[in-house]
Amino acid sequence: MHYPVSSLEVATVGNTARESRICCLDLDTFFVSVERLFRPDLIGKPVVVGALPGSRGVVTAASYEVRALGVRSGMPIAEACRLAPKAIYLSGRHGEYGEYARRVKEILERYTPIVRTASIDEYFLDFRRCEGMYRQDGDRDDNETIERVVGEVCQTIRNEVDLPASAGIATSRPVAKMASNAAKPAGVRIVRAGEEWSFVEPLPCRKWPGIGPVADERLRASGILTLGELLTVPDSSPERSLAASLRRVVSGKAETALGRDRPSFREHDPKGLTLGSISNESTFGHDVGDLQPIVDRLNSLCGRVCWRARQRGILARTITLKLRYADFETLTRARTIKATNAENRVLTCVNKLFRDNYDGRRPVRLVGIALSGLEEGTSQLELLFDEGERPRIAKALDAVRERFGYEAIRLGLEQRSRRHIRKPTQGPTK
Numbered sequence: 001m002h003y004p005v006s007s008l009e010v011a012t013v014g015n016t017a018r019e020s021r022i023c024c025l026d027l028d029t030f031f032v033s034v035e036r037l038f039r040p041d042l043i044g045k046p047v048v049v050g051a052l053p054g055s056r057g058v059v060t061a062a063s064y065e066v067r068a069l070g071v072r073s074g075m076p077i078a079e080a081c082r083l084a085p086k087a088i089y090l091s092g093r094h095g096e097y098g099e100y101a102r103r104v105k106e107i108l109e110r111y112t113p114i115v116r117t118a119s120i121d122e123y124f125l126d127f128r129r130c131e132g133m134y135r136q137d138g139d140r141d142d143n144e145t146i147e148r149v150v151g152e153v154c155q156t157i158r159n160e161v162d163l164p165a166s167a168g169i170a171t172s173r174p175v176a177k178m179a180s181n182a183a184k185p186a187g188v189r190i191v192r193a194g195e196e197w198s199f200v201e202p203l204p205c206r207k208w209p210g211i212g213p214v215a216d217e218r219l220r221a222s223g224i225l226t227l228g229e230l231l232t233v234p235d236s237s238p239e240r241s242l243a244a245s246l247r248r249v250v251s252g253k254a255e256t257a258l259g260r261d262r263p264s265f266r267e268h269d270p271k272g273l274t275l276g277s278i279s280n281e282s283t284f285g286h287d288v289g290d291l292q293p294i295v296d297r298l299n300s301l302c303g304r305v306c307w308r309a310r311q312r313g314i315l316a317r318t319i320t321l322k323l324r325y326a327d328f329e330t331l332t333r334a335r336t337i338k339a340t341n342a343e344n345r346v347l348t349c350v351n352k353l354f355r356d357n358y359d360g361r362r363p364v365r366l367v368g369i370a371l372s373g374l375e376e377g378t379s380q381l382e383l384l385f386d387e388g389e390r391p392r393i394a395k396a397l398d399a400v401r402e403r404f405g406y407e408a409i410r411l412g413l414e415q416r417s418r419r420h421i422r423k424p425t426q427g428p429t430k
Contacts, residue, residue, distance in 0.1 A: 281368025317373030
């Protein structure tokens, strides 16, 4: 089923009635679930996707079996190995995840035209004014209609893509997200209008989207352990601003717009999106003092961000280099150039930033490249190109990657780049 997105979005503007129609749908342990499609023998076993034991990376996803042992996403892999030494550790099939996310989103768009990507495994759907399309005899009210339909969405994802999903439905994004967490695994939870306060009241403060570990620790130090306690802090409390924001949401006064797609996975780049930036970074398996592997990694990252920019159909004016040393000192240096998405121009800029700021006396832990100052690309042919920068080369590279995956081909920039970067004998220029 296809819907005119713009007409429904216009129709819902100004609809201030409190209805539980915002849905947060989350693909349960997404990376682990995809891995299990390729390896059914992993079903029911403790699985960790992310860095491998012995490296310095983090956990990307953890199955429920290993979560019971305390392993969580974002945890250093060394800590995960300590908690779950017998778990199965996988580096992941990064070329596969984006395709499964795409298939899921296609299913979601059959049910409502307003679907926003929050991350590769999380989506927000707007079901406002959709009750009439889905109402059936036996539905006690419109809330039950939407709850039933969302359950059908999750079942369709299971039937067609074989991935489990959980969903929460509420009057706002934050409460819908919390409801989806409460519905795990593979359930649906609706928080009806007027029930928001009682739903969030007993939950730990950390459950509220936006309250991270630092804020949670601060609240604990103040004796505030639950959201109910936060909701009732006096106006003289240092936490009054956070409490006021929370009260607005649970009172139905929160902004209900779903906003824009917010891709947070490297394989998901909406075409034409000029907001934000495009970035990739990489942590070395061990601190690196030799120039060659650093330059090679920068070349690889440059190819990645430029390819992503071309996938979006956009150009970038500002190039940023991120450089983190072994002692965790982090430098970011940026330069503005003529808008481009060509590897040659971006790499030339990155090389100069690196050459001017690299302290050859200290080993490097992490490097990254970001493109910002984004603008829509043009179909007009430029008459002059730098050496190595030819539109047909980029198109040929992208065609190969489209068919065989990104890793199938790379530019041969490594030797040329090493000739242009020399290890300095002194520290970076000021």
